[in-house]
Amino acid sequence: MTDRLTIALAQMNQRVGDLAANAAAILDMRARAEGADLLLVPELQLTGYPPEDLVLKPAFLRETEAAAGRLVEATSAPGPAIAFGSIRVVDGKAYNVMILADEGRELFVTRKRELPNYGTFDEKRVFSAGPLPEPFTFKGVRIGFPICEDMWLRDVPHHLAAAGAEMLLSPNGSPYEIDKDDLRRRLFSERATATGLPIAYLNRVGGQDELAFDGSSMVINADGERVVQMRDWQEQLLMTRWQRGTNGRWRCETSEVATLAPYPEDVYRAMVVALRDYVQRNGFPGVLLGLSGGIDSALSAAVAVDALGPDKVWGVMMPSVFTSETSLGDAAENARLLGIRHDVIPIGGAVDALAAMLKEPFAGRKPDLAEENIQARLRMVTLMALSNKFGHMLLTTGNKSEMSVGYATLYGDMAGGYSVLKDAYKTTVFKLSRWRNEQCPAGLLGPEGKVMPDSIITKPPTAELRANQKDEDSLPPYDRLDPILHGLIDRELSVSEVVAETGEQRAIVAEMEKLVLRAEYKRRQAPPGVKLGGRNFGRDRRYPITNAFRTGA
Numbered sequence: 046m047t048d049r050l051t052i053a054l055a056q057m058n059q060r061v062g063d064l065a066a067n068a069a070a071i072l073d074m075r076a077r078a079e080g081a082d083l084l085l086v087p088e089l090q091l092t093g094y095p096p097e098d099l100v101l102k103p104a105f106l107r108e109t110e111a112a113a114g115r116l117v118e119a120t121s122a123p124g125p126a127i128a129f130g131s132i133r134v135v136d137g138k139a140y141n142v143m144i145l146a147d148e149g150r151e152l153f154v155t156r157k158r159e160l161p162n163y164g165t166f167d168e169k170r171v172f173s174a175g176p177l178p179e180p181f182t183f184k185g186v187r188i189g190f191p192i193c194e195d196m197w198l199r200d201v202p203h204h205l206a207a208a209g210a211e212m213l214l215s216p217n218g219s220p221y222e223i224d225k226d227d228l229r230r231r232l233f234s235e236r237a238t239a240t241g242l243p244i245a246y247l248n249r250v251g252g253q254d255e256l257a258f259d260g261s262s263m264v265i266n267a268d269g270e271r272v273v274q275m276r277d278w279q280e281q282l283l284m285t286r287w288q289r290g291t292n293g294r295w296r297c298e299t300s301e302v303a304t305l306a307p308y309p310e311d312v313y314r315a316m317v318v319a320l321r322d323y324v325q326r327n328g329f330p331g332v333l334l335g336l337s338g339g340i341d342s343a344l345s346a347a348v349a350v351d352a353l354g355p356d357k358v359w360g361v362m363m364p365s366v367f368t369s370e371t372s373l374g375d376a377a378e379n380a381r382l383l384g385i386r387h388d389v390i391p392i393g394g395a396v397d398a399l400a401a402m403l404k405e406p407f408a409g410r411k412p413d414l415a416e417e418n419i420q421a422r423l424r425m426v427t428l429m430a431l432s433n434k435f436g437h438m439l440l441t442t443g444n445k446s447e448m449s450v451g452y453a454t455l456y457g458d459m460a461g462g463y464s465v466l467k468d469a470y471k472t473t474v475f476k477l478s479r480w481r482n483e484q485c486p487a488g489l490l491g492p493e494g495k496v497m498p499d500s501i502i503t504k505p506p507t508a509e510l511r512a513n514q515k516d517e518d519s520l521p522p523y524d525r526l527d528p529i530l531h532g533l534i535d536r537e538l539s540v541s542e543v544v545a546e547t548g549e550q551r552a553i554v555a556e557m558e559k560l561v562l563r564a565e566y567k568r569r570q571a572p573p574g575v576k577l578g579g580r581n582f583g584r585d586r587r588y589p590i591t592n593a594f595r596t597g598a
């Protein structure tokens with residue numbers, strides 16, 4: 046029995062499905078953790094989290110088991126024991142497990158019991174729930190290994206405590222959401238005091254499709270005090286020293302508390318990390334986007350430059366007859382400030398060609414939305430041609446306010462591979478743009494000074510699809526629209542409840558509800574984008590397209 050343990054906490058990125066690279070990264074961490082007794086890595090570190098329907102593929106399960114076996118064998122070389130997340134099939138059922146390996150042997154396997162099945166999570170679809178897990182005696186210390194959601198509910202930690210666990214080491218795959226770091230901290234502090242056990246909470250970092258993982262791992266002692274706060278948004282290996290006190294209870298003696306990014310920097314970081322990993326891991330040489338001189342494309346471009354570097358971002362201004370001199374100038378200045386390639390490709394010729402092609406079928410009809418949308422679609426055709434020719438991914442620039450009410454053209458400005466603003470309401474877009482124009486925190490690849498001219502932030506938003514068009518002609522001003530949308534979408538309130546909370550006219554709120562529900566078909570055809578809040582358009586909110594229900598009818 047020992048009275049001291051050194052536990053290395055490896056807050057790591059992962060690449061879903063890349064068993065070889067993930068295993069190599071774990072072994073690299075093990076080499077760096079020399080001197081530790083045990084190396085802990087995040088949930089499903091070997092397969093990447095979330096593996097989704099890969100788990101339903103027998104070949105993937107076989108290769109995962111083989112890779113886990115090789116990882117266990119690799120611990121025969123000198124170095125710490127490893128506790129790593131993998132998948133184990135027992136009696137034909139797949140389990141999300143944590144394997145403890147030392148000196149070339151598998152010492153212990155524990156299965157996740159609580160499978161999250163809400164919001165973006167779908168674990169019951171692919172995994173079976175394990176039994177209430179037992180602690181394992183490692184070097185004479187009874188250790189419990191609750192896996193992520195196991196810690197969010199009471200049963201597992203309290204069972205482990207009752208079964209004699211002396212500490213809880215919890216591997217996690219917990220995606221970022223605004224304010225979730227505070228929630229985790231409160232929750233785990235409460236778990237620590239309620240069970241009387243110190244807790245190491247280890248989360249992954251990096252982007253995976255719509256999810257961004259912030260890390261922000263912690264150690265909380267049994268008195269509820271957070272003694273370790275690891276960094277957010279980056280990998281980190283931390284050696285933590287633990288000691289059994291004279292009362293027989295374990296404490297983490299390491300004291301190291303990093304400061305986490307405050308709001309709105311955390312939102313911006315989530316966008317940067319998610320886009321960087323999406324673009325790099327899907328093999329694009331860079332991104333391109335329509336740079337209109339408006340705030341959505343300016344902020345999207347800034348995030349792309351901060352994620353990938355200016356040489357990987359390409360802005361294309363595509364003026365029509367409705368494009369103002371101000372927009373042309375703002376787009377050019379925007380590109381100059383970001384240091385990105387900027388091309389001007391007028392779409393007038395193509396607009397005229399379409400008008401000639403459609404002259405006969407459109408005869409006798411006044412110009413309307415059809416002509417407006419043709420412009421957005423011709424821009425899409427132009428951008429996709431560049432994407433096909435040069436390989437850059439088209440970055441979609443629509444924000445959550447627009448996507449909520451369907452204020453975007455299907456197969457037009459909605460086209461693209463990924464969106465960083467998809468879960469950001471327009472008021473958040475304004476906030477982030479002002480913030481980024483004033484600050485450039487460490488680690489971002491863009492310029493230290495302004496990223497867009499102030500005029501882009503201060504001028505009224507317009508789609509410039511017809512003369513003198515302003516967003517506010519069709520929609521309430523964004524500072525009034527967004528609270529309505531937040532109520533209807535994020536909080537699932539009825540029209541009456543939103544009216545009561547916001548003081549808006551019932552007719553306006555009912556109209557917005559109608560637009561939101563009607564635009565579901567558009568959202569189903571929208572590209573993925575990083576989740577920021579508790580109810581993103583994607584996995585979090587799954588509404589029927591064909592739907593007659595209205596609360597404001």
Ligand SMILES: Nc1ncnc2c1ncn2[C@@H]1O[C@H](COP(=O)(O)OP(=O)(O)OC[C@H]2O[C@@H]([n+]3cccc(C(=O)O)c3)[C@H](O)[C@@H]2O)[C@@H](O)[C@H]1O
Pocket residue numbers: 414417418421447451452453454455456457458507508510516519566590
């Ligand atoms: N339930 C459903 N399932 C499948 N398809 C459905 C559908 N309901 C309509 N449709 C189809 O959808 C089409 C209509 O959608 P769509 O062609 O997009 O056109 P629509 O939504 O009518 O117009 C686009 C709107 O977005 C605004 N906009 C455009 C571009 C940029 C911005 C901006 O500021 O960023 C704003 C523009 O001013 C206009 O109000 C029609 O073809 C209709 O048949």
Ligand SMILES: Nc1ncnc2c1ncn2[C@@H]1O[C@H](COP(=O)(O)OP(=O)(O)OP(=O)(O)O)[C@@H](O)[C@H]1O
Pocket residue numbers: 334335336337338339340341342343361362363364365368424442443447458506507508509
């Ligand atoms: N003249 C243009 N040149 C290049 N791209 C354009 C142009 N107009 C629109 N786009 C593209 O279509 C997207 C939709 O923008 P639009 O101007 O219609 O409204 P918006 O939502 O206010 O966006 P933004 O704030 O970027 O202007 C833009 O973000 C941009 O990517």
Ligand SMILES: NC(=O)CC[C@H](N)C(=O)O
Pocket residue numbers: 088161166192193194195197217218219220
């Ligand atoms: N991987 C998991 O079990 C995640 C679920 C958990 N409640 C979280 O978001 O942190």
